[in-house]
Amino acid sequence: MKSLEQESNKLLKKYAHLQSVSNKHDQIIHWQKKKDSLEKLMVLCDGIESFPKEFLNLEGLHSYLSCHLIIHEKGNTQAACFNYIHEDGSSNTILNINDFNYLFNVIKKSKNKSFNQSQIKNLNLKLVGTFLAKEFILPKYNIILVISRNDFLVPNKEELHFFYSFSSMLLPIFNGLLYQESANRKIIHLIHCLHEYPYPMAIYHQQEIIFKNTIFKKLENYEDLKVKESFLVKDNIYAVIYEYNELAEHTSDIFHFQRVSLLGELLNTLRHELSNPLFGLGLSSKIIESEMKNQDDKELVEEIAKSVERCQLIIENFSNIYSNNNKTQMVSLQKLIDEAITLTKSETRGIERTIAYSEECGNLNLEVNQTWVIQILFNLIVNAAQALRTSQTLKPTITVKVWIDHDLYIKVSDNGPGIEKKKADYLFQPFYTTKESGTGLGLPISRNLVRRMKGDLYFDFAYTKGASFIVKLPINNNEHTYH
Amino acid sequence: MNILIIEDELLIQKSLKKLLEKRGATVKTFASGRDAIKDILKNNYDRIVCDLMLKDITGFDIIEESKKKYQLKEIAQIFIIMTAYNSPQVLAKAKEYHCTILNKPFENLEFALNAMLNISNTKAIHEQHETN
Known part of the structure; x- marks a missing residue:
């Protein structure tokens, strides 16, 4: 019995040992x-x-x-x-x-x-x-x-x-x-800083550009830029920072806003300061005209009166842009276009003008803000005339085509040098101008006005004989709720 | 028919004087608002045509000073306000006096001149002032 007991104890011990081993193994x-x-x-x-x-x-x-x-x-x-x-x-x-x-x-x-x-x-x-x-x-x-x-x-x-x-x-x-x-955040921040660096910057790997910052991307022609600083980043990789002081290209939003509001103030002041003397000029020239006996002198004074009226109209038009005054009225389309052409008489002197109406819009009447439409057309025609004049085009011609295709289309084209495609993208940006004396506001203002009439103004890329702009205006239905 | 014109833009002032005189009116002019006030208090006019923005004071100041002599009702009859700055605030203030307001430049010259010449009842006003 004792031996059996011993035996079983041994077995138990063994078992315990085995169990602990297996536990360890499990562990x-x-x-x-x-x-893993x-x-x-x-x-x-x-x-x-x-x-x-x-x-x-x-x-x-x-x-x-x-x-x-x-x-x-x-x-x-x-x-x-x-x-x-x-x-x-x-x-x-x-x-x-x-x-x-x-x-x-x-x-x-x-x-x-x-x-x-x-x-x-x-x-x-x-x-x-x-x-x-x-x-x-x-x-x-x-x-x-x-x-x-x-x-x-x-x-x-x-x-x-x-x-x-x-x-x-x-x-x-x-x-x-x-x-x-x-580390990722640091890299993102760093890349952001590089992009927003206030000078044009590019990183080259050998001759190839592998990074362009925001300003650099906007540049049309970086080969003419002067190098401000360049340094080696790593083998064969170097960063180049360029000189940059072209104000025209550096119109940040705030700067732009300041210019626009300054211009608004300026126009307002001009209107106030000029409308009184112009009114005086108009009144007095009428008196003088009525007292003149010599026909030549009379005509001369008459021209003064007309110029005064034109000045008043221009001032009026410019200040209308900044007001919400929007009177619409029923007018003949032909009359509107004629009036716009009359206003541009002096700018288009020596330039042939042709107006072509398609059959269906010969006698069309429109419910529109006259001043706006005239101003838009005036602008396009004056632009065309200036382009023709500065380029000294032979047989300069301005063509106005009018047709209806659901909406009304008025196309003003010239046979001048035209506009490069890459420049055409900037045409409607405020203060972008190709003229020495331009304000860069004519087209953006015009587009703004057309859009307020629920129409559109765009550059005609398909036209190749010169530059061409198309004004689209809604006509059918009575939903002319202009704002 | 006595008309007083207060306008500091000389070309307008002289043209209006000439146009009104042609139509038979007697016209006196001032460019300075302060000088005009002194004159208004001294002399009687059938019509006072007054620009709003003068170099020294405003047309409103002139009307306010004229209250020493005229009642509100009379002011509405005698005064014509001319303005080139038709801001809603200015127009609202001008309307308070209930007098004729002419916007410069005049849309219709004849209409404006007739408004200046169309004088009614002012004689009675002045007679009353003189008896007082």
Whole structure:
């Protein structure tokens, strides 16, 4: 019996030994698994944002439905939450610093590291039921990791053990991801700075340009630019900064706005200052005209009166642009065009003018703001005349074609030198001008006016004999609600 | 028919004087608002044509000073305001006096001249002032 007892004791001891060996073996396998999972996690996470999703995919956490990674960069007033909830997917939210600190302390002080939603009642976190959480401290960051099954079952020992043994190894992963994150941010910021550098800048690899900043991209011709500075970045890669002082190309929004409002003020002042003396001139010339006996003198004074009227009209037109005064009235199209041509008489002296109406619009009446339409046509005709004059075109001709194709089209063309395609893109930008004395406002103002009439004004790229602009105006139906 | 014109743009002032005189009116002119006020208080006019923006003061100042002599009703009959600055605020203020307002430049010269010459009841006003 004794021997049997001894025997069984021996067996029991052996069994115990074997069991402990097998336990150790299990443990080793367990650790091995964790190590694999960790490696997998490091490979799968391509950024801090994807961490919650990849973390929940780990073996052993399959029953968990949500994961929140809350990161507070020290010094910030807010913490970033990267959330992943099964079925809902990923989302980013923000937690204010007080809530973060409260949660952080609750987790830090807790011994069993198991929590339920009653502990975080007032926090803006989508957590249901019990959850596991762990806090991490990095030199620049405080981090909270939370996972939950979204139920009220108390986590069992194995789960707790898995979560905490595993999460204790996460610190280097967080460190790596956050370092990468801040490095990315630095690069983005740096690229932004390069783009916004206030001088044209390009980076070359040998002879090839591999980077152009914003100003450089806008330049039409960079070969003529003077090099301000150039330096070697790396083997065969060098950056070049160019001289840049062309004011015309450097119209930032504020600068532009200032010019426009200054111009508005200027026009207003001019109107006030000029309309009185012009009125006086008009009145007095009429008196003189009526008293003149010599027919030649009479005609001369008559011309003065006409010029005065034209000046008044121009001032009126320019100040109309800045007012919302919009009177529409029924007028004959032909009369409008004739009037515009009469106004441009002196500019178009010596230039042949032809007007062609298609049959259906010969007697057309329009409900429009006369002044605007005349001003637009005046502008186009004067532009054409100036182009013809400066280019000294032989047999200069301005053609006005009018036709209807659902809308009304008025096309003003010349046989001058035309406009280069790349310049045509800038034509409607305020203050862009090709003329020495131009304001660069004629076309943008005209387009603005046409658009207020629900029409459009554009450059005709198809026309090759010179430059050509098309005014499109709506005609049929009575919906002319102009603003 | 006595008309006073207060206008600092001399070309307008002289032209209006000439045009009105041609139509039989007696016209006196001032470029300075302050001088005009003194004159208004001293002399009687059937019509006072007054520009709003003068170099020294405004037409409104002149009307306000004229209240020493005329009642509001009379001001509405005697005064004609001329203005080149028809901002809504200015127009609103001018309307408070209920007098004729002419925008410069005149859309219709004859209409403007007739408004200046079409004088009614002012004789009665002045007779009353003289008996007082």
